[in-house]
Amino acid sequence: MVASARADDAQAPAHTAWAEAVRQALAGRMHHVIEAGRERMARTEYGVASWYGRKFHHRGRTSDGDVFTGTEMTAAHPTLPFGTKVRVTSEDTGRSVVVTVNDRGPFNSRIIDLSRAAAAKLGMMGSGVAHVTVSPLNTAEVAQAQEGDTSAQAVAAAATGSAGTR
Template sequence: MAHFRLLRSELKLVVQSLRLRVDGVVDKTAEPLKAVHSLGFRSRWGLVISIITISASLFISSCSTTSKQGFHESGRASWYGQKFHGRFTANGERFNMHELTAAHPSLAFGTLVQVKSMRTGKSVVVRINDRGPYVTKRIIDLSYAAAKALGMLNAGQDEVVLNQVAAR
């Protein structure tokens, strides 16, 4: 874990000190091992693997789903319940149809979202714990409890407005 605490500037200096050529031959006059060992790495390969790991984690974190402040979306919502009760959700927890949860295609897990029904005027706050919906033209799948609170059980789907309450 100590390898991940390196500052970008330190990594840049170490990489520059290695002076790797395109063909993979190292300039031995650059004394790259002093820089590598001073940062706690046993070999160049330890440093290279750490740089690749850090780069990959930075890339993944930049691509991951995020909850932007002031998120607002409107569209069609549906609900799911008994068929999925007890199954694992995308974030690894078991789906409980009696909790106020929802599935959204891109919001971060744990994000709290206020869902307001345009038909009934009722609203409920749900926690995003799953991915979906996988049906076109729908923006969110609500749990049975959330659908019941909005008064949309019989209709099956409803026009809603989503507003972010809090990020995880």
Template sequence: MNIARCLVLAALAIALVGCASRGGLPGEGSGTEAPSDSGPAAHQAREIGRGLASWYGEPHHGRRTANGEVFDMNTLTAAHKTLPFGTRVRVENPATGQAVVVRINDRGPFKPGRVIDLSREAAERIGLVKAGVGPVVLYAD
């Protein structure tokens, strides 16, 4: 087992221990509300995927998304290959235990092995901006 995998598993174990004291999911809305910081055991939603997430901002900021709205990298939105537009997805970073609820408004990612492209704001909220790409678990919200 490589060091990166050991670190991910250790972080997940720590997140599981502390999840009982964490808050719940934000209410329904436009996709711009605060993220959930609940751990994996605190939220019993159905897992719909896992893999690598990436994020996008400039030069896409201000351009049209696949559903026709203008992309704003400062909102909680994401691109997915097949989920219907408007679907709300809880995206969890297992390495940190951080999670965010995003609304699907675009298509992608187009790199092999990636399951979701997050707006910059969504990636920031789960600690993926610096790395650019990282493992995530997707839950139906």
């Protein structure tokens, strides 16, 4: 009985004043980061973008845990929540791409780091950087029927643009 109680105590989090102060400080910092990300999702950013991937494959994973491949339309942003989709438009070439934030960075004066694929579509591979506009996408959710769903009610609702009731 005593041995199992000691094992449970070893796995329980410390409840000291110092540990509680650290927990509160980290929670406050995370709240600040989340709020900053929400504020940024509501506005357009202007600045310089770069691309990454040449040596990044040695790290293997992005900040959200995905395996990094430079062939996907992804980006690193310092504060936007993971999974956020943004439109990045090059002011230099006029081209734009939609990327999904799945990593953190850049940690310098640039506003976003793009995957190799996104950078190639924007036409910035040669220079390595571009002046860009990062715009939030409309985040309204859209329902999609399952493949093969031929329900007459669903088809009628889609044709009229209204949701049917049951």
